[in-house]
Amino acid sequence: MLARSCLRATRAFAGARNGAVQITKRAASSSSSGSTAESPLRLNIAAAASTAVAAGSIAWYYHLYGPNADAMTPAEEGLHPTHYPWVHQQWFKTFDHQALRRGFQVYREVCASCHSLSRVPYRALVGTILTVDEAKALAEENEYDTEPNDQGEIEKRPGKLSDYLPAPYKNDEAARFANNGALPPDLSLIVKARHGGCDYIFSLLTGYPDEPPAGAQVGAGLNFNPYFPGTGIAMARVLYDGLVEYEDGTPASTSQMAKDVVEFLNWAAEPEMDDRKKMGMKVLVVTSVLFALSVWVKRYKWAWIKSRQIVYDPPKDVRH
Amino acid sequence: MGFWDTITDLVEAATPWSTADADAPAKESTEEVTAETTQEEASSEKEAAEAPEEEPAAEEEEEEEEEEEEEEEPEIVDPKEQLEEECRNSKQCAPVKHHFDECVERVTSAQANGETAKEDCVEEFFHLAHCATQCAAPKLWSILK
Numbered sequence: 001m002l003a004r005s006c007l008r009a010t011r012a013f014a015g016a017r018n019g020a021v022q023i024t025k026r027a028a029s030s031s032s033s034g035s036t037a038e039s040p041l042r043l044n045i046a047a048a049a050s051t052a053v054a055a056g057s058i059a060w061y062y063h064l065y066g067p068n069a070d071a072m073t074p075a076e077e078g079l080h081p082t083h084y085p086w087v088h089q090q091w092f093k094t095f096d097h098q099a100l101r102r103g104f105q106v107y108r109e110v111c112a113s114c115h116s117l118s119r120v121p122y123r124a125l126v127g128t129i130l131t132v133d134e135a136k137a138l139a140e141e142n143e144y145d146t147e148p149n150d151q152g153e154i155e156k157r158p159g160k161l162s163d164y165l166p167a168p169y170k171n172d173e174a175a176r177f178a179n180n181g182a183l184p185p186d187l188s189l190i191v192k193a194r195h196g197g198c199d200y201i202f203s204l205l206t207g208y209p210d211e212p213p214a215g216a217q218v219g220a221g222l223n224f225n226p227y228f229p230g231t232g233i234a235m236a237r238v239l240y241d242g243l244v245e246y247e248d249g250t251p252a253s254t255s256q257m258a259k260d261v262v263e264f265l266n267w268a269a270e271p272e273m274d275d276r277k278k279m280g281m282k283v284l285v286v287t288s289v290l291f292a293l294s295v296w297v298k299r300y301k302w303a304w305i306k307s308r309q310i311v312y313d314p315p316k317d318v319r320h
Numbered sequence: 321m322g323f324w325d326t327i328t329d330l331v332e333a334a335t336p337w338s339t340a341d342a343d344a345p346a347k348e349s350t351e352e353v354t355a356e357t358t359q360e361e362a363s364s365e366k367e368a369a370e371a372p373e374e375e376p377a378a379e380e381e382e383e384e385e386e387e388e389e390e391e392e393e394p395e396i397v398d399p400k401e402q403l404e405e406e407c408r409n410s411k412q413c414a415p416v417k418h419h420f421d422e423c424v425e426r427v428t429s430a431q432a433n434g435e436t437a438k439e440d441c442v443e444e445f446f447h448l449a450h451c452a453t454q455c456a457a458p459k460l461w462s463i464l465k
Contacts, residue, residue, distance in 0.1 A: 073443075074442070074443050074446055075440075075442045075443070075446075079446045079449060079450060080450070081453075082450070082453040082454050082457050083457070084457050084460070084461060085457070085458065085461050091326075092326045092329055092330070093329070098465075099465070203453070206398075206400055207449070209445075209449075213420075213424070213440065213441040213442055213444070213445035214423070214424045214427040214428050214431075214437075214440065214441045215427040215431075215437045215439060215440030215441055215442075216440045216441070216442050216445075217440070226442075226445065226446060226449055231442065241395075241396040241397070241398055242396045250465050251396050252396065253396050253397065253398040253399060253400075253464075254398045254400065254401075255398055255399060255400035255401075255460060255464060256464050256465065259464050
């Protein structure tokens with residue numbers, strides 16, 4: 001079959017080039033039925049040429065678009081973080097709320113002095129990380145502006161559950177001024193805002209080497225961190241073994257604190273995850289019930305068709 | 321996660337008798353405890369008044385207790401650093417470690433000779449760190465809570 005179509009292709013090709021040959025060929029082939037009249041050499045050349053064109057076009061495509069062209073050196077790109085087996089990334093797992101609680105403690109005791117968490121209100125912490133009473137007490141530790149009173153004055157009041165976590169600095173300029181010109185980003189959505197998400201932030205927090213590798217240039221006021229694009233980050237290493245004291249007695253090693261705070265930040269960026277997975281389960285349950293129902297209904301509707309019998313009753317063999 | 325873990329999770333989640341509350345556990349027992357301790361304190365004070373010659377012994381006991389407490393808190397070692405150190409020296413990472421060490425030697429000797437090094441070891445460091453973290457990751461997660 002392939003040979004046939006190849007033959008046809010060469011014929012058409014030859015025809016376009018040279019009509020005269022084509023005509024004589026046609027006559028020859030029609031007189032001696034079939035393709036036996038075609039010279040096998042031409043056939044082979046045609047097949048080999050088309051295969052070469054196919055292979056060549058693939059090779060050319062790969063040459064043009066195949067290899068990545070990196071405009072940046074690996075150091076500028078930053079070391080890609082290793083993937084860690086986070087519990088919350090498994091399909092049927094919720095957040096580890098004990099870890100969230102520890103992580104919130106780390107955020108409050110370590111990161112909150114530089115980083116805001118402006119999209120998280122105290123009420124979001126209730127039931128996921130703190131009890132109602134704990135959250136209320138925490139809110140009351142901070143003062144917030146009231147609505148203007150009768151004289152138009154704005155006064156201060158203790159915080160309520162509906163207030164948002166306070167920022168460490170009045171504004172970005174103050175934050176920059178206090179941090180050598182570098183702005184500590186808001187951490188509410190940081191897990192979603194960085195390539196590598198949880199893996200990146202965990203690696204960033206735990207990845208400060210004791211000293212930069214030989215020959216590496218570290219800018220003034222910067223710290224070497226392989227995971228930060230460009231390797232020079234304005235945030236120095238903040239987590240050290242035993243920095244916080246966990247209420248549940250977990251040993252506060254650097255990586256434990258980093259893991260907890262990253263899980264907490266992941267919660268802050270995606271607090272709806274538990275509900276979302278629950279909704280997914282509900283969808284699976286309902287659709288599986290509906291599917292089962294539909295199978296039974298189909299059985300019922302088809303029962304008479306499946307069980308009918310078509311009988312051919314041949315006429316009696318009558319001998320004449 | 322194994323398949324059976326999923327099943328047991330589902331069963332656990334579906335059982336009506338397992339509940340999760342956001343409220344703090346009730347604090348009824350604390351009062352009793354404080355009452356007991358105050359009683360104990362009172363009685364110990366009495367004892368102390370009655371038997372002053374026993375005091376040094378008691379103090380010694382206290383000192384011993386303090387020492388024990390200090391011993392109970394061992395230095396926290398970061399499992400990540402420990403595991404990655406092991407991984408760096410493992411056979412798996414031997415080739416990249418070899419390259420890194422060679423690079424460090426080249427650069428430091430060039431610096432020692434007063435030349436400005438024409439290269440840095442960042443890329444070699446990356447490959448080594450990549451190998452070590454990759455190797456340590458699953459072990460680390462089995463240790464951390």
